[in-house]
Amino acid sequence: MKSKALAVHRVSPLGRLVSILLAASLMIVLMTVSAVRAQDVVSPADRSSIQNIISSQMEAFKRDDGGTAFSFASPSIQTMFGSADIFMEMVKNGYPQVYRPNSAAFIGMESNSGRIMQKVLITGPNGDTVMALYFMEQQPDGTWRIDGVQLVKPPGGLV
Secondary structure (H helix, E strand, O other), X not given: OOOOOOOOOOOOHHHHHHHHHHHHHHHHHHHHHHEEEHHHOOOHHHHHHHHHHXXXXXXXXXXXXXXXXXXXXXXXXXXXXXXXXXXXXXXXXXXXXXXXXXXXXXXXXXXEOOEEEEEEEEEOOOOOEEEEEEEEEEOOOOOEEEEEEEEEOOOHHHX
16 A cells, blocks of 8 residues: 655745735735725715714713713613713713813714714813714614714824
8 A cells, every 4th residue: 555645835934924914915905895984884864863963962961961961872881881970970081072072073984894983073171182983883773872982092184
């Protein structure tokens, strides 16, 4: 009986590097394709509704109307905080620009893996400007709720 030798192919370090770079390039292309502009996914009526929800919550914060502000949060956020008072305290201490905005401008909307993100450029009470990324969640009845906010440094050309 003849035994068959298995051929062993060694990959050079350069070949390994090329493979890694190709895989990384493919991942970047796929991630870019999946981050679609929300204008291509969200209807004008939904876009308007999302922006109205965010604006209405900011107005409620300005009036210290915790019940109304809390009503715009998604069910999971409401469950996480449990009450409007705890929610308001968190926003007041952790998100001063959102709690007391001097100005806010909607500057773009994206959809990534079906999740809608509204970008809002906010100038806070001390004149500091941040980009607020509002993650939105559509409810079974078709309405929208805020499912989280992340504050990031705005891109250089926007301030």
